[in-house]
Each structure stands twice: as C-alpha cells, then as structure tokens.
Amino acid sequence: MFEALGAVTLFLVLATCLPLLPIGHWSVRGFDFPRLQFAAIATLLLILQAYFLSFAGIAPWLMVTATLGCLLWQLWWVLPYTPVWRKEVHSCQSQDSDNSLSILVSNVLMTNRNSKALLALIHEHNPDVVITLESDQWWQDQLDVLLTQRPHSINCPLDNLYGMHVYSRLAIENSEIRYLVEDDVPSIHGDLVLRSGNKVRVHFLHPAPPSPTENSHSTPRDAELLVVARRVAEQSIPTLITGDLNDVAWSRTTRLFRKVSGLLDPRIGRGLFNTFHADYPLVRWPLDHLFHSRHFTLNEIRPLPNIGSDHFPLYASLTFSPQQGRQQQGINADAQDKQQAQEIAAQKPVTKEDVL
Known part of the structure; x- marks a missing residue:
C-alpha cells in the first residue's frame, strides 16, 4: 500500500508542477484543465494516507506534506469560482x-x-x-x-x-x-x-x-x-x-x-x-x-x-x-x-x- 500511495502522490506532484513550466505543448498545458479533479484526488489521497500510513519515519510525512501542498495549490486556482469568494461583479440593483x-x-x-x-x-x-x-x-x-x-x-x-x-x-x-x-x-x-x-x-x-x-x-x-x-x-x-x-x-x-x-x-x-x-x-x-x-x-x-x-x-x-x-x-x-x-x-x- 505504501508503494501505491507513493506512486499516486508522485503523479499528483507532477500534475501540479508541470503547468508551472513555460512550455506550450498540449501535453503540459492540458494539466491546466482538471484542477478541480486533482483537488478531489488530493483530498481522497490525504484520507487514504492518514488511514494506511504508519508515520514511523520521514517518508510518510513527506508524502502527506506533498499531497497537502498540491491540494492547497489547486484550490488556490479553483476556489475563486465558488460562492466562498467575494463576487467580482456586483448583482444588478435595478432593472433597466x-x-x-x-x-x-x-x-x-x-x-x-x-x-x-x-x-x-x-x-x-x-x-x-x-x-x-x-x-x-x-x-x-x-x-x-x-x-x-x-x-x-x-x-x-x-x-x-x-x-x-x-x-x-x-x-x-x-x-x-x-x-x-x-x-x-x-x-x-x-x-x-x-x-x-x-x-x-x-x-x-x-x-x-x-x-x-x-x-x-x-x-x-x-x-x-x-x-x-x-x-x-x-x-x-x-x-x-x-x-x-x-x-x-x-x-x-x-x-x-x-x-x-x-x-x-x-x-x-x-x-x-x-x-x-x-x-x-x-x-x-x-x-x-x-x-x-x-x-x-x-x-x-x-x-x-x-x-x-x-x-x-x-x-x-x-x-x-x-x-x-x-x-x-x-x-x-x-x-x-x-x-x-x-x-x-x-x-x-x-x-x-x-x-x-
């Protein structure tokens, strides 16, 4: 289980970091799109890590830290498009x-x-x-x-x-x-x-x-x-x-x-x-x-x-x-x-x- 969680964590880190590169190829730019999905994967992964990892050494803590960092980064991009954020455009006050x-x-x-x-x-x-x-x-x-x-x-x-x-x-x-x-x-x-x-x-x-x-x-x-x-x-x-x-x-x-x-x-x-x-x-x-x-x-x-x-x-x-x-x-x-x-x-x- 440790190896499987490690592989998913590595994928998530790569998926989060690749869009930071100044590369315009579709294989890189495509990672801009599913940020909400990556945030969901990171959330599920944190739950699985908390349940299955022993936290006896430094490696589990590094995995959790990396996953949490990915989750926060993906949410930084997505959260503005939710009702928790301040509205950028005001609702119309009067009909004309x-x-x-x-x-x-x-x-x-x-x-x-x-x-x-x-x-x-x-x-x-x-x-x-x-x-x-x-x-x-x-x-x-x-x-x-x-x-x-x-x-x-x-x-x-x-x-x-x-x-x-x-x-x-x-x-x-x-x-x-x-x-x-x-x-x-x-x-x-x-x-x-x-x-x-x-x-x-x-x-x-x-x-x-x-x-x-x-x-x-x-x-x-x-x-x-x-x-x-x-x-x-x-x-x-x-x-x-x-x-x-x-x-x-x-x-x-x-x-x-x-x-x-x-x-x-x-x-x-x-x-x-x-x-x-x-x-x-x-x-x-x-x-x-x-x-x-x-x-x-x-x-x-x-x-x-x-x-x-x-x-x-x-x-x-x-x-x-x-x-x-x-x-x-x-x-x-x-x-x-x-x-x-x-x-x-x-x-x-x-x-x-x-x-x-």
Whole structure:
C-alpha cells in the first residue's frame, strides 16, 4: 500500500508542477484543465494516507506534506469560482430594460444535428443575442428562422469546426470577421447598440486549442487571447468578450488575459458554470466564457441543458450600469504581465491594431 500511495502522490506532484513550466505543448498545458479533479484526488489521497500510513519515519510525512501542498495549490486556482469568494461583479440593483443585454453562446458541435433543442432553448430564454460556434452551412440554414426576431446577423459558416454565427435583435455596427492568428480560425467583432443607444464593443472568439488533433502548442490560442486583451486595454469603452476560448477560467493564460484586458469575470464568487464536457459529469470544466468591462453588472449567468453537443450553452444577462459598476475591481496587470502578454502575442504575425 505504501508503494501505491507513493506512486499516486508522485503523479499528483507532477500534475501540479508541470503547468508551472513555460512550455506550450498540449501535453503540459492540458494539466491546466482538471484542477478541480486533482483537488478531489488530493483530498481522497490525504484520507487514504492518514488511514494506511504508519508515520514511523520521514517518508510518510513527506508524502502527506506533498499531497497537502498540491491540494492547497489547486484550490488556490479553483476556489475563486465558488460562492466562498467575494463576487467580482456586483448583482444588478435595478432593472433597466433599455440598458439590459442578454446573450446565449453555444458551441453546437458541427456534426450535431439537434438544432431543435437549441432553438427551443432560444425560444424559452429569448436572448437578445445568439452566438453559435462550430456552425456550418447546415446550421445556418436551421438557425435562419431566428432572423424574424433577430434581423441583425453575421454569418461565417465553415466546415472545419470554426464556423461562427451571430443573430441579434440589437443593431450591430462596424461588424467585422477577422482571422487574427490562423487563416481558418475566425473571430467576430463589432459595436452592439443597446435599446438606450449606448454602444458596446463586442468580441466573439473561438481560438483553436492545444491538443493532439489541433495545434500541438498553445501559442496560437494564447496569442489571439492576449492580442485582444492588449487592444481592449487601450480602450475605455464598454466591452464584452464571449465564446469558447478553449481554455479554463483558472489557467495562467486566462488569468493573464484578465489582468491585461482589465475585464471582469462574473463567475468569480458565484460558481464554476462548467460547459464542457456535456457527456462526462466527472470530467467537466468552464471552457465557454463571458468577460466584460466595469460598465456592467450581472442579472444572471448559468449553463443551459444539453442540446446534443459536447458543450452546454451558456446564458448570461447583464445591465449597463456604469455608476454601480464603477465600484467593481478585477485584477491588475503589472509591468511584467504586460511584457509577457506582448511577448506571447509577438510569437504570431498579429498586432493589437488588427483588432477592432
């Protein structure tokens, strides 16, 4: 039993330490994702160690100390996404329909053909804006029924898992489809006009992940996220970013993105709101995100039921309330953070001027 507990402890230490290395390969970056699962393993391992180890020598104490250290480190990343933490985004104090904004973002899974399930959710929750990812021409043909109530659309049907569509009842000005880092991976940008006339700069993103079947390294994903973050940091206008970022909320890249952009995460202090993987309850994490500037407060955010995709749709409702939002504070970037973001973005032929 000592050898078995030692082997699991060694694995846990490696899984905890590997993401600290400045290596972008998917085999390393993949350990960013299951931090909650690693915390659960560490908790169970501590119980087993306390029950089976004799603690007659130094080795058992070293094992327990290493396991406890791993547990605390994993919790440091995950606990902010639980109700025990202070909320980063305030709950809206008053309803203002003219300044409200509701969004449903869904990675539909291109091969999924259950469009009726998504349309039923859209009908039930009636969001102002619908964003679909991995949507091809077939999905566009099914979703165009939304045009009767959401006449403002941006279409980018692709059959490579990176198609994107936007359907909005609110006008979208200056809309652009950009291929910031990779020639076949689009992003959508524009200015959303609220009923009050206030404008919101929106960025809808779906960068390619580091994986054995996609990019072997995380550089394209990281570069896209951080070049958008650097552009947002230059602008003091109301801003919202959403999409499947193919990164978890608690990774170093997403944390750096939040620091540099200055955007807020409404999940902090509320919950994980896991959106992937819809088919495996024990292996889930938040891949679909929504970040916004301090101009907004939160009405609601939650994942919606499965539509046959490997992602759950994510629904959020915000209110443009800059007076109340002025009291909100995210995490700040120092000079080292800004330099790191610039260096990562510079690894690809893209600049912040390429972003709207």
